[in-house]
Amino acid sequence: MRSYLAEFSVISPRSLDEALWALKQRPAPAPIAGGTDLMVLLNAGQLPPGAYLNLHSIPELRRPIEFVNGEACFGALTTYADARRHPEIRKRLPMLCLAAREIGALQIQSRGTWAGNIVNASPAADGVPALMAYDAAVELSSASGVRSVALADFYSGYKQTARRPDELVTAIRIPVPEKEAVQYYRKVGTRKFQAISKVLLAGIMVLGKDRRIKKIRLVYASVMPYTYRARAVEAVLEGRVPDGAAIKAAVAALRSELKPIDDVRSTAAYRLRVACNLLEEFLSASSPSRGEARRG
Numbered sequence: 001m002r003s004y005l006a007e008f009s010v011i012s013p014r015s016l017d018e019a020l021w022a023l024k025q026r027p028a029p030a031p032i033a034g035g036t037d038l039m040v041l042l043n044a045g046q047l048p049p050g051a052y053l054n055l056h057s058i059p060e061l062r063r064p065i066e067f068v069n070g071e072a073c074f075g076a077l078t079t080y081a082d083a084r085r086h087p088e089i090r091k092r093l094p095m096l097c098l099a100a101r102e103i104g105a106l107q108i109q110s111r112g113t114w115a116g117n118i119v120n121a122s123p124a125a126d127g128v129p130a131l132m133a134y135d136a137a138v139e140l141s142s143a144s145g146v147r148s149v150a151l152a153d154f155y156s157g158y159k160q161t162a163r164r165p166d167e168l169v170t171a172i173r174i175p176v177p178e179k180e181a182v183q184y185y186r187k188v189g190t191r192k193f194q195a196i197s198k199v200l201l202a203g204i205m206v207l208g209k210d211r212r213i214k215k216i217r218l219v220y221a222s223v224m225p226y227t228y229r230a231r232a233v234e235a236v237l238e239g240r241v242p243d244g245a246a247i248k249a250a251v252a253a254l255r256s257e258l259k260p261i262d263d264v265r266s267t268a269a270y271r272l273r274v275a276c277n278l279l280e281e282f283l284s285a286s287s288p289s290r291g292e293a294r295r296g
C-alpha cells in the first residue's frame with residue numbers, strides 16, 4: 001500500500017549552500033535525486049515519513065561531465081543516459097557504459113543517478129562495481145566542509161555507508177585508467193536485460209612489459225552484503241603472470257575470501273561457483289593485446 005502523502009514534506013533549495021544548511025536540521029531531510037529507488041519505497045508504503053530534499057533545482061549539482069587532470073568528474077545529478085551518450089566515457093571508461101545499459105530501461109537510465117546508486121547501497125547495484133573497479137572517489141559536502149572518500153572504503157556492511165546524514169554527494173571522481181588496461185564487466189542474472197543480478201564482476205588489470213600484473217581490481221556485486229572489492233585475491237595476483245597456476249591460486253583465494261549471501265534470487269553455493277567462473281573467464285581472456293571492455 002502506498003505511503004500516506006500528507007506525512008511527507010519536500011524542501012527544494014535553489015543553491016548548494018541552501019541545501020547544506022537544510023541538511024543541518026535534525027532529523028536531516030533525505031536527499032531525493034532521480035527518485036527511482038525512493039519512489040518504489042513510497043509506492044510500497046516503506047518510505048519513512050518526514051522531510052525530503054529535492055536536488056533538482058540546485059545548479060551546482062547539475063554540471064556536465066568533465067575531464068580534468070586525468071579524471072572524469074560526475075555531478076550529483078549525472079544520470080546513466082548522460083554517461084552512455086558521452087563520447088569520452090564510451091572510449092576511456094567503457095565499463096560505465098556497459099553498466100549504464102544494464103540498469104533498468106531507458107526511462108530509469110534517463111532519471112536514475114550514479115550518486116543515487118552509490119548512496120542507496122544495494123548489494124546488487126550495477127553502477128557501483130564499475131566505479132569501484134576504476135578507483136572512483138566520492139566527494140561529500142556538508143556545511144562544515146568537503147571531504148573525499150574512496151568508493152572502495154565507502155561501505156562497511158549491508159546499507160552501511162560512510163556518508164553522514166548532513167552530507168550530500170556533490171561529485172564522483174573517476175581516474176582514467178591506463179590505455180593498456182584490460183577491462184571486464186559481466187552481470188549474470190535471470191534474463192539478459194532488466195534483471196537484478198545474481199552475481200556481477202567488474203575487473204580491471206594492467207600488465208607490465210614482462211606480462212606480470214602491475215595492478216588489478218576485482219569488484220563483485222550481489223555476492224556479499226555490499227559491493228565488495230576482493231582485495232585478498234588482488235594481492236595473490238599482483239606481480240604474477242596470469243597463467244594457469246596464478247588463476248588456480250586466485251580461484252582458491254576467492255573461495256576462502258567470499259562468504260556469499262543466500263536469498264530469494266540465488267543460493268550461496270551458486271554465487272560462489274559463478275563468482276569463481278567469472279574470475280577465471282576474466283583472467284584467462286586477458287592479455288596485453290586486448291584493451292577493450294568485454295561483456296559476456
Ligand SMILES: Cc1cc2nc3c(=O)[nH]c(=O)nc-3n(C[C@H](O)[C@H](O)[C@H](O)COP(=O)(O)OP(=O)(O)OC[C@H]3O[C@@H](n4cnc5c(N)ncnc54)[C@H](O)[C@@H]3O)c2cc1C
Binds near residue numbers: 035038040127
Ligand atoms: C524499474 C527499475 C529498474 C531498476 N533497475 C536497476 C538496475 O538494473 N540496476 C541497478 O543498479 N539499479 C536499478 N534500479 C534502482 C535505481 O534506478 C538506481 O539505484 C538509481 O541509480 C538510483 O538513483 P536515483 O537518482 O533515482 O536515486 P534516489 O531514488 O533519488 O535516491 C536513492 C538514495 O540515494 C540518496 N541520494 C540520492 N542522491 C544523493 C546525493 N547526491 N547525496 C546523498 N544522498 C543521495 C537518497 O536519499 C536515497 O537514499 C532500478 C529501479 C527501478 C524503479
